Amino acid sequence: MQKFWICALIIIFIAACTPLFAVDGTEFVEGETYTVAWEGSPDAACVKVILSGERTPLGISPRGAFQIPVADKEASGVQSIPFRMPWIDAIAFTLRIKEFNANGVEVGLHKRRCRFRPRVMAKRGADGVYLDLHQKINQRLYVQKQGVITWCCAVSSSMNHTFLPPGRHIAKPHDHAGVFKVVKKYPSYWSSSYNVAMPWALNYNRGHFIHATSLRYYPLLGRPASHGCNRLTWHDARKLYLITPVGTRVEVIGPGG
Secondary structure, three states, X not given: OEEEEEEOOEEXXXXXXXXXXXXXXXXXXXXXXXXXXXXXXXXXOEEEEEEEEEOOOEOOEOOOEEEEEEEEEEOOOEEXXXXXOOOOOOOEEEEEEEEEOOOOOEEEEEEEEEEEEOHHHOOOOOXXXXXXXXXXXXXXXXXXXXXXXXXXXXXXXXXXXOEOOOOOOOOOOOEOOEEEEOOEEEEEEEEOOOOEEEEEEEEEEOOEEEEEOOHHHHHHOOOXXXXXXXXXXXXXXXXXXXXXXXXXXXXXXXXXX
């Protein structure tokens, strides 16, 4: 269990019995248990811990805000609350501790801007592009630089969500888990197999590309939908194309994480 003290907007992070002062940007990992502690208001009768932020946008289109209550209890004086970090659809969030008096009036607020790391990325420290396709929902692409997740967007796996060994290819839609690298880039690529344009295409494994899809397929992003490539919005594909040189490491995370 990891413990944070929040007082005067400073978090003290205790890990392996060594205290550190953590600034904005402290990272929380999905599934890990944390304890937040604070010097409470003498008038507080109840406290709530809430995670809030903006969901991963769909290209340039926002998808709304989220507020996730993770703990609440009666309070007086110095308090601490453990909670287990849930999955959130963002790479950053605001941790808020709200204190209320017996009449339900807010009498204290402590907050800190934090980073989020999904469970499948917990032990993945290499820089590069990660395609998190380990389940059929919430499929996401993450970019990591210097051990920090810097960007995230919605992505789609093959419509069958069928994973084959890296060296095996069949005519039906499929995916491959493993570590690859960007071998070629095409600002505009034409697929002769499917007779379709693939803008901002990054080729990382034979016939498998990360590329922009058509507007009509945007509602399918985040779940299985493709013939075997990894689809993004036009905006997200262009951004990824511009920041990803040939040779960049690409890891596809399949079932089992």
